[in-house]
Structures are given as structure tokens and as C-alpha cells.
Amino acid sequence: MPGRHFLFVPGPTNVPERVLRAMHRPMEDHRSSAFPELATSLLRDLKKVFKTTTGQPFIFPATGTGGWEAALVNTLSPGDRVIAARYGQFSHLWIDLAQRHGLRVDILDVEWGEGAPVDRIEDILTRDKQHEIKGVLIVHNETATGVTSDIAAVRRVIDAAGHPALLYVDGVSSIGSVDFRMDEWRVDLAITGSQKGLMLPAGLGIVCASPAALAARERAKCPRVFFDFGDMIKANASGYFPYTPALALLYGLRESLDIIFEEGLDNVFARHRRLAQGVRAAVRAWGLKLCAREPKWHSDTVSAIMVAEGFNGADVIDVAFRRYNLALGAGLGRLAGKLFRIGHVGDLNELMLLGAIAGAEMAMRDVGIKIAAGSGVAAAAEHYRSTAEPLPARAAAPPSPDAPQPPSGATKTVGPPAAVRT
Ligand code: PLP
Numbered sequence: 001m002p003g004r005h006f007l008f009v010p011g012p013t014n015v016p017e018r019v020l021r022a023m024h025r026p027m028e029d030h031r032s033s034a035f036p037e038l039a040t041s042l043l044r045d046l047k048k049v050f051k052t053t054t055g056q057p058f059i060f061p062a063t064g065t066g067g068w069e070a071a072l073v074n075t076l077s078p079g080d081r082v083i084a085a086r087y088g089q090f091s092h093l094w095i096d097l098a099q100r101h102g103l104r105v106d107i108l109d110v111e112w113g114e115g116a117p118v119d120r121i122e123d124i125l126t127r128d129k130q131h132e133i134k135g136v137l138i139v140h141n142e143t144a145t146g147v148t149s150d151i152a153a154v155r156r157v158i159d160a161a162g163h164p165a166l167l168y169v170d171g172v173s174s175i176g177s178v179d180f181r182m183d184e185w186r187v188d189l190a191i192t193g194s195q196k197g198l199m200l201p202a203g204l205g206i207v208c209a210s211p212a213a214l215a216a217r218e219r220a221k222c223p224r225v226f227f228d229f230g231d232m233i234k235a236n237a238s239g240y241f242p243y244t245p246a247l248a249l250l251y252g253l254r255e256s257l258d259i260i261f262e263e264g265l266d267n268v269f270a271r272h273r274r275l276a277q278g279v280r281a282a283v284r285a286w287g288l289k290l291c292a293r294e295p296k297w298h299s300d301t302v303s304a305i306m307v308a309e310g311f312n313g314a315d316v317i318d319v320a321f322r323r324y325n326l327a328l329g330a331g332l333g334r335l336a337g338k339l340f341r342i343g344h345v346g347d348l349n350e351l352m353l354l355g356a357i358a359g360a361e362m363a364m365r366d367v368g369i370k371i372a373a374g375s376g377v378a379a380a381a382e383h384y385r386s387t388a389e390p391l392p393a394r395a396a397a398p399p400s401p402d403a404p405q406p407p408s409g410a411t412k413t414v415g416p417p418a419a420v421r422t
Contacts, residue, residue: 008356010143010173010302011196015252016203019199021246022255025369026388030247035394036239043236045257048265049175049198051179052080052182052192055208058232059253062205063247064172064193068094069101070187070207070227071168075135077221083124085116085149088142089332091104094170098137101222106133113293115142115149122157125165134216135166141174144332146290146341148178155185155223166213172196175343176260177301188213196301199259199270199346200252238409259347264409269300271374272291275344275353276300278383279385282357286364291339301345302329303358311369319363326359350384380410 007014029035046057046109060066076082080103084095087110098105105125110117116138125133136158141148149183166188166388171180175190176197184188187210194204209217217229231242260268280298283290283305291304307313313331317340320326329341342356354377361376 001325003325004022006324007357008343008353009327009329010341010345011193012202013196013199013343013346014348014352014386016256016259017198018259019252019255019403023201023252025248025251027247030245031240032358036230036256039236039239042250042253043258044171044411045261046208049257049260050182051180051184051191051265052208052210052319055182055190055210056214056233057206057208058229058385059140059237059245060205060207060227061203061240061243061249062227062277063195063202064205065093065097066190066204066205066209066227067172068097069157069192070171070205070224070229071191071209071213072098072101072103072135073220073222073224073227074209074229075166075189075213075216075220076103077219079104080134081106081132082137082168083108083121083133084137085110085121085139085189087114087116087147088112088139089335090143090170090172091137091139092333093190093278094137094139105137111293112145113147113291113297114149115297116154118153121154122161125158125161128161128163131164133163133165135168137168137170139170139172140301141171141178141301143173143299143302143329144304144335145292146299146302147292148174149297149385151180151185151187155187156380166216166302172266173299173301173345175266175372176265178299179266179269180211181418184207185209188216194249195286196254196265196345199256201250202221203246203249207370243314260334272300272345274352274384275348277387277395278350278353278380279303279342279344279357280381281379282361285375285379286371288371304329304331304335304339304341304342307340308369309362311367312337314361315367316340316363316369320359321365323357323366324362326356326363326364327358328356350381354380 083106085108130192167188168189171192175192190208192206194200195202233243289306330340358377
């Protein structure tokens with residue numbers, strides 16, 4: 001198909017040209033004396049993205065799922081009891097992984113469309129007088145439902161219960177795009193992947209561990225080899241990895257971190273919020289509902305949009321892909337067919353997103369969903385116009401050589417044409 005493909009799944013996200021160019025390089029010796037400069041700078045700068053000074057980042061050639069596994073097996077033993085809230089496909093899959101490692105998981109089932117049930121977490125922890133529970137597992141941004149949970153509130157209830165359980169947070173679709181404060185919220189294990197807010201291809205599973213998590217490592221008996229923090233700690237200390245690192249991705253990560261810091265991390269969060277608000281304005285204008293049940297759960301990286309009764313979200317996605325070259329996210333697990341998702345995470349701006357909203361709108365009309373043509377696009381565009389930063393005054397342009405010349409003998413004026421000067 002001619003023109004650009006519109007990639008609007010919530011990961012993998014669009015990879016900026018700068019990152020693509022940074023990765024496009026010959027391979028090199030990862031044991032050379034030059035290599036540690038790259039690795040050390042990445043391990044240092046990742047801390048800024050996690051907002052931690054005391055945490056230790058680990059970069060695995062893996063994905064978010066590998067990050068889940070690394071966080072658990074390095075800090076827990078088979079038979080350990082943990083609690084985990086389940087409110088979407090990703091929290092479900094993390095629980096499955098924990099169970100397959102022999103952990104005993106108390107599952108807190110929540111309606112899909114809501115987030116972490118802090119009162120129930122407090123209640124369970126308060127009743128656990130023996131401190132048998134070793135960990136609390138929370139997905140910060142449930143990508144399947146477009147729900148963001150309040151991690152600060154989870155930390156408050158753990159503290160209120162006076163409980164020493166470690167706090168494990170999946171930030172795969174939040175870290176680097178939604179405010180995340182590892183130190184302030186005292187998150188013990190924060191997990192992300194490369195293919196969302198970090199704007200890279202999939203292939204890195206990144207985990208940041210607090211001092212308490214590193215201490216738990218000494219007691220943890222879950223078998224681990226590839227994901228062993230211990231091997232990483234030894235090799236990373238001198239700027240190397242215990243096995244061949246994903247070199248191209250590491251160079252890409254260097255560039256993506258530079259891009260994020262140039263924009264400013266907090267500006268990145270604000271951009272994601274404003275772009276997401278435009279999508280939500282479109283959804284309201286269509287007369288449709290988000291899967292997220294209340295504004296407090298709204299995700300700034302993905303909107304899961306329920307399709308009207310009698311329609312299949314998969315049909316919308318299929319038409320958008322085949323007719324308009326637009327990739328939208330599918331409904332996952334028990335939400336299959338009930339919704340489609342617009343990912344608004346990573347390297348994107350207003351007009352890119354308006355393209356996705358237009359494509360979703362056209363595809364919905366094509367499959368027969370009754371929405372007014374242009375309604376979502378208009379609502380989002382007006383949101384972006386009305387919330388745009390005021391433009392700084394433009395410096396006077398130098399006179400154009402093509403501007404009409406004054407008749408010979410007249411005094412020559414400098415500056416913009418009269419019409420522009422008024
Ligand atoms: N957690 C969340 C919130 C996700 O969105 C995903 C993937 O989309 C994962 C975990 C799993 O990550 P991966 O597919 O990189 O293994």
C-alpha cells in the first residue's frame with residue numbers, strides 16, 4: 001500500500017527515525033574496552049526514567065514477560081505466598097507465570113475496566129499478622145483494558161497495614177510515558193519492556209530493583225539462570241553483560257533515552273495526557289464508551305473502546321488494517337470482539353493521532369456502527385487546538401529576494417510586505 005502504515009497498537013510503537021538510524025550499525029565486540037561506556041551510561045540514565053536513585057536497573061535481552069519472570073524468580077521461593085490483582089489479560093498472564101513458578105497466588109479478581117483494589121489489598125495485608133505474604137503484584141497500566149492504577153495508593157495501604165511485602169509493579173505500558181516514581185512510591189521491582197514508551201523494537205526486558213529487593217535475592221530459592229540478577233550484578237559492575245547483549249537495541253536505547261531527556265520526562269507525560277484526552281473526546285463524540293469505567297482509571301497510553309452491542313471489534317480492526325493501512329489493538333482474552341484499542345504511546349503527535357482516529361471512525365462506519373462522520377476527528381482536533389501552547393512571537397522574517405522591488409528611485413524598505421506588517 002502506498003503511504004505510511006499507521007501503527008496504533010499499544011506496543012510495539014513507532015520507532016523514531018533517529019532511533020532506527022542509531023541501531024543501524026555494524027556489530028562490534030561486546031567485550032572490547034570501549035563497550036562499558038555505552039552500558040554504564042544506559043544503566044545510569046535508566047534510573048532517571050524509573051525516577052530512582054537507589055534502585056538498580058537490569059537490562060535483559062527479553063521482553064516484558066521476561067521482566068515479570070526476572071522480578072519474581074530473583075526475589076521469591078517456590079511456595080511463597082503473594083497477592084495479585086487481576087483486571088485484564090496482562091495481570092492474568094503475570095499471575096499464570098507466577099503460579100507456574102510454584103508461587104501461591106491469592107488472586108484479587110476485579111471487574112475488567114477497574115484497577116487495583118486498594119481497600120481489599122489493605123484488608124488482606126492487615127489480616128496477615130504472620131507476614132506470610134511476600135509480595136504484592138500490580139499492573140500499573142493494564143494495556144488490555146486501558147486502565148491505570150494508583151500505585152501511590154497501593155504503597156499507602158501496604159504501609160498502613162505495617163506489612164513488609166515487596167511491591168512488584170508491571171510498568172510495561174506506563175514507564176517512560178506515564179508518571180512513574182519508583183523511589184517515592186517505594187516500588188521494589190519495576191518492570192518494563194523496550195517496545196512501548198521507550199520507542200524501540202521489542203527485545204529488552206528491563207527491571208529495576210530496590211535495595212530491599214536486592215536483599216530478598218539472598219534468600220530467594222526460585223531456580224534462575226538466564227535471569228539471575230547475581231550474574232548481571234557481577235558483569236554490569238565493570239560495564240559488561242554475562243552473555244551477548246542485544247547490541248543494536250542498546251544503541252537504540254541510548255538514542256531513545258536522549259530523545260526523552262531532550263523533551264523532558266515530565267513533558268513526555270504531559271504530551272501523553274493531552275493526546276489521550278483528545279482520543280477520549282473522540283470516543284465521547286462517537287457516543288461510545290471506554291472499557292475503563294471511571295475517569296480515575298483512564299489510561300494515557302491506550303484507550304480500549306467498547307463497540308456497540310451487535311458489532312464485533314475484530315471487524316473494525318480488520319477493515320482499518322486492510323482498507324486504511326491502520327493497525328488498531330484487538331480485544332484480548334474475555335474482551336475479544338467486544339472492543340478495539342487505540343494505542344497512543346511513544347513517538348507521536350496530534351496529527352498522527354488524528355489520522356488514527358479518522359481511520360477508526362471510517363472503519364466503524366464501514367462495518368455499520370452508527371456514528372456521525374467526522375464527529376470524533378472534530379472533537380479531538382478541537383481539544384488539541386484549544387489546549388495548544390501559545391506560540392512564541394515569531395522573529396521578523398528577512399526580506400524575500402522574490403518580493404516585488406520598489407520602483408527605481410524610491411527608497412528601499414526593509415522588512416515584511418506592508419500586508420504582513422499590519
Ligand atoms: N505487561 C503489560 C502491561 C503489557 O502490555 C505487556 C505486553 O503488551 C506485557 C506485560 C508483556 O510484555 P511482552 O509482550 O513484551 O512480553
